[in-house]
Amino acid sequence: MIRCHRLSPALPILPPPAPRLLSSRITLPSSMAAHDAHSHSSPPLLRSYVLDRRGSPFRALLYCKMVFLSVPLGCWYSVKVETLDCIQLVSGAVVVTNSSPIEKLKDGLLSVPSQEVVAELGGGEHESTVSITVVGASGDLAKKKIFPALFALYYEGCLPEHFTIYGYARSKMTDGELRHMVSKTLTCRIDKRANCNEKMEEFLKRCFYHTGQYDSQEHFVALDKKLKEHEGGRLSNRLFYLSIPPNIFVDAVKCASSSASSLSGWTRVIVEKPFGRDSKTSAALTNSLKHYLEEDQIFRIDHYLGKELVENLSVLRFSNLIFEPLWSRQYIQNVQFIFSEDFGTEGRGGYFDHYGIIRDIMQNHLLQILALFAMETPVSLDAEDIRNEKVKVLRSMRPIQLEDVVIGQYKGTTTKGGVTYPSYTDDKTVPKDSLTPTFAAAALFIDNARWDGVPFLMKAGKALHTRSAEIRVQFRHVPGNLYNRNSGGTNLDRTTNELVIRVQPDEGIYLKINNKVPGLGMRLDQSHLNLLYSARYSKEIPDAYERLLLDAIEGERRLFIRSDELDAAWALFTPLLKEIEEKKMIPELYPYGSRGPVGAHYLAAKHNVQWGDF
């Protein structure tokens, strides 16, 4: 039985986006008019179809003759099947033709089941299956995040009934060794649950391994063969998670696309950051990927978008009357996006030195949050509507000035207790004279009517005193505040309201307000209206990778980055990065475990702001 929280009857299931044509070469016959998307009643024409709700939680597979439709539940289409030769609905995209067979839309990409494949579909034709291939399965991210997230999804009943997981990498491993590795590196929230071992056993039986090179068509053909065996003639959907270094993304995509794409269902590819180092390299990566994939097959992951409190940002703003009217320069003095880690780059120095903190955290995670925070109200919750608004706000951003940026690098320290912490450059994979910033603070501006003049401050650093990620919204002071005259010493112009969205740890939202201290006198202090998630909700918070993997399986693109968003993000940061690197800007050193360089305070002060985390 499916227990996935997404299917809870208490939760409204939103109607899916309207189907969209993939190519102008394809026309929808007039007989295929969308029925009422909100209606759950079956139009007469579809009654004879076989409806299978087991394959994937939100997808029903309708099968007839040569017709395959994979449509979201709750959405019915009126189709005159007799007049159509082939139909393939791929994740909301409709492919319909009156001539058979459907021509290939793009080489090796979207193909329609051949007669042979259709014939092969024998007994299992009413069922779909999802095959998830973790490319780079021997690596750090796969062990730390991807397998644990897949297991958590399995445990929660969120994976379809028929699924197979394949690990793919060059390292030689047997299925047994992969299973051992996965079970030993389980670091997910489920591992403390009572029947975790039992569920793990079941899960591991669905995990397999295939050794192969990332640029070998032959090895991907062999993988395809194995996937087919597991798929057993069901309609197959395939998800490839590229958990490999970026220099081999394109090789792997090329092979996966041309030798291991699904012939009957969808094929999607999750791509991990870094998406290039600048505008040029990012565009080159996008172009290469688009050679083998359609944009809507590419799921560019930014795992911060999968974090619960980031996902909640729009809910907070758009579903509470009290916030949206305040969301502008009229009431907000500044907004701060703060990321800090209490550990250095140990173990990842080689990667990090090539990127630095601005590319590693600011250009993606913090900027994505900023875009969600500052965008205009989208037309709907549809992925394209949201992403359109994000792109607009990113394009409205003023070029970042070097004077509005502070960079730092951590240096080793020895604590009073005698514990020694290394300098960034102590890492053997980092050049001794590296100027790569491990800390940066910046002031950004959005040149539009809503945000004109409001500083959006970002601060990100490694090896700081604490691990946290938060959004701080500092409101303007109350004009002519009556209590300034009689506040018992509190300077109300300094203690303005502040809304804090704590993304991690101890997820929560609190609003700082000025309040009367109880008693006969009139003394004010600043208190918190506090929503601490652990106190309010008994449910554990899913890991970001769980949400994003499930979204990718369900074809929900809202939390993935579209190529024009990526272009806009790089357009903002590339000139700054170029200037920093060309001028060989020297980072300010700060001690490991400290609060970062003092320059960050001068930067804030320059914009009449105080960092809220002090």
Ligand SMILES: NC(=O)C1=CN([C@@H]2O[C@H](COP(=O)(O)OP(=O)(O)OC[C@H]3O[C@@H](n4cnc5c(N)ncnc54)[C@H](OP(=O)(O)O)[C@@H]3O)[C@@H](O)[C@H]2O)C=CC1
């Ligand atoms: N680790 C993390 O916390 C995060 C990682 N990422 C991104 O996710 C992706 C995977 O990260 P991570 O798991 O740390 O990466 P790894 O360096 O651990 O690489 C993953 C696998 O790729 C193969 N590989 C490594 N280097 C090469 C190479 N030069 N040529 C061919 N194959 C190679 C190895 O497998 P084998 O030798 O068996 O083929 C390795 O196990 C990267 O793009 C990274 O930037 C993003 C956010 C966080």
Ligand SMILES: O=C1O[C@H](COP(=O)(O)O)[C@@H](O)[C@H](O)[C@H]1O
């Ligand atoms: O993408 C990255 O994120 C991690 C921080 O992720 P979190 O979910 O643990 O906050 C960061 O350590 C890493 O450098 C960066 O590449």
